[in-house]
Amino acid sequence: MQHNILVINPGSTSDDIGYYRGEQTVFDLKINYSPKELAPFEGKNVTETAPMKKEMILGLLKKHNVDIKEINAVIGRGGLVKPLKGGAYYVNDAMLADLKNGTQGVHASNLGGILARDIAGEAGCPSFISDAVVVDELSPLARYSGMPEIPRVSIFHALNQKRVAFLTAQKLNKKYEECRFVVMHAGGGVSVGAHINGRVEDVNNGLDGEGPMTPQRAGTLPTASLAKLCYSGKYTLSELYLKIKGHGGIYAYTGTYDMRELSKFIDTGEKTDNSVINCSRETAKRVRDAMIYQFIKYIGCMAAAAEGRLDAVILTGGLMGNPYIRETLKKKISWINAPIFVYPGSDEKAALREAATRALDNSATINEYK
Numbered sequence: 001m002q003h004n005i006l007v008i009n010p011g012s013t014s015d016d017i018g019y020y021r022g023e024q025t026v027f028d029l030k031i032n033y034s035p036k037e038l039a040p041f042e043g044k045n046v047t048e049t050a051p052m053k054k055e056m057i058l059g060l061l062k063k064h065n066v067d068i069k070e071i072n073a074v075i076g077r078g079g080l081v082k083p084l085k086g087g088a089y090y091v092n093d094a095m096l097a098d099l100k101n102g103t104q105g106v107h108a109s110n111l112g113g114i115l116a117r118d119i120a121g122e123a124g125c126p127s128f129i130s131d132a133v134v135v136d137e138l139s140p141l142a143r144y145s146g147m148p149e150i151p152r153v154s155i156f157h158a159l160n161q162k163r164v165a166f167l168t169a170q171k172l173n174k175k176y177e178e179c180r181f182v183v184m185h186a187g188g189g190v191s192v193g194a195h196i197n198g199r200v201e202d203v204n205n206g207l208d209g210e211g212p213m214t215p216q217r218a219g220t221l222p223t224a225s226l227a228k229l230c231y232s233g234k235y236t237l238s239e240l241y242l243k244i245k246g247h248g249g250i251y252a253y254t255g256t257y258d259m260r261e262l263s264k265f266i267d268t269g270e271k272t273d274n275s276v277i278n279c280s281r282e283t284a285k286r287v288r289d290a291m292i293y294q295f296i297k298y299i300g301c302m303a304a305a306a307e308g309r310l311d312a313v314i315l316t317g318g319l320m321g322n323p324y325i326r327e328t329l330k331k332k333i334s335w336i337n338a339p340i341f342v343y344p345g346s347d348e349k350a351a352l353r354e355a356a357t358r359a360l361d362n363s364a365t366i367n368e369y370k
Helices: 035-041 047-063 092-101 110-123 158-171 221-232 237-244 248-252 260-267 281-305 322-333 346-361
Strands: 004-010 014-021 022-032 072-077 088-090 125-130 180-186 190-196 201-204 312-317 342-344
Touching: 004 047, 004 110, 014 047, 014 346, 035 047, 047 110, 072 110, 072 346, 088 346, 092 110, 092 201, 092 322, 110 125, 125 190, 125 346, 158 180, 158 190, 158 312, 158 342, 158 346, 180 201, 180 281, 190 281, 201 281, 248 260, 248 281, 260 281, 322 342, 322 346
Parallel strands: 004 072, 072 125, 180 312, 312 342
Antiparallel strands: 004 014, 014 022, 088 125, 180 190, 190 201
16 A cells, blocks of 8 residues: 655754655655754754754645645654664654653754654644664673763664665675674764674764764763863853764864865865865864774774674765765775675665555554653
């Protein structure tokens, strides 16, 4: 049976929106936001952008002559709710409250369920999330951090990591549950996971500071120095958190998190009229290389967690569309005894669409959030 499905995949600096009538793609768009557009929301809970983004989505539906009442389901990227097993879930009242309150933290993915529920309410159809970022399959040993008060948690790009892992298993003529992969999703945030026989047994918390630095996140920091900075009196908690996530990483060194603009500057020395780059070309190149260097280290860490026995290393996410980052990374990890598969961008919209279709076809597969 064919279904009309609206897919909402919000990100930190862009939104992926798609609408599908059965097999027909009515529209499939990526909406990029400039630093200027996001400036009014700086330092605020990301859920405050929901009204702006809802109006944008409704405008897209109207522009493409979609009657909101024809929609059979709205599915959003899963956000920071309680740890879940994989699969599709109804966006019920309990989940909506946890998404808005930031039960596990504040992230752009929280908007997926919020926007899905809001628009589905007007459409008179169900709303779902699937394979939320809080999918938790960590092994018992991976939960230890070295400090009992701060156990490691699983927050990562579960939807896209799982999808490209399944696709790669198919290419290898194996089942996902039979494979051992290291998967890196690299975009505004970066997560690197060890997929062992169908479970992500170790992965960095890409939301709150573990892992490599990214275009917007500081990544893992020297802990004693961070503690001193916390008590220096120079920053409030919210200001320091913004330095870790939002104004960290590439942004902290260069003034921008736009890797396309930064790469053009490195290659040509040219800046756009509205450029916010505040460093030299030499600094920009060194910082970009440092980020890639950290990617390499964390891929190596997860390869070690998988005991060096891998069926493949998988690279995905928006940064894999950057030729310099992609090719440098492939060269530097070629020592790993495994083939390298690259999926530039993200297959998250396709994964969400497929999840909504399965849910509509068989309601028994839908989980209830508690």
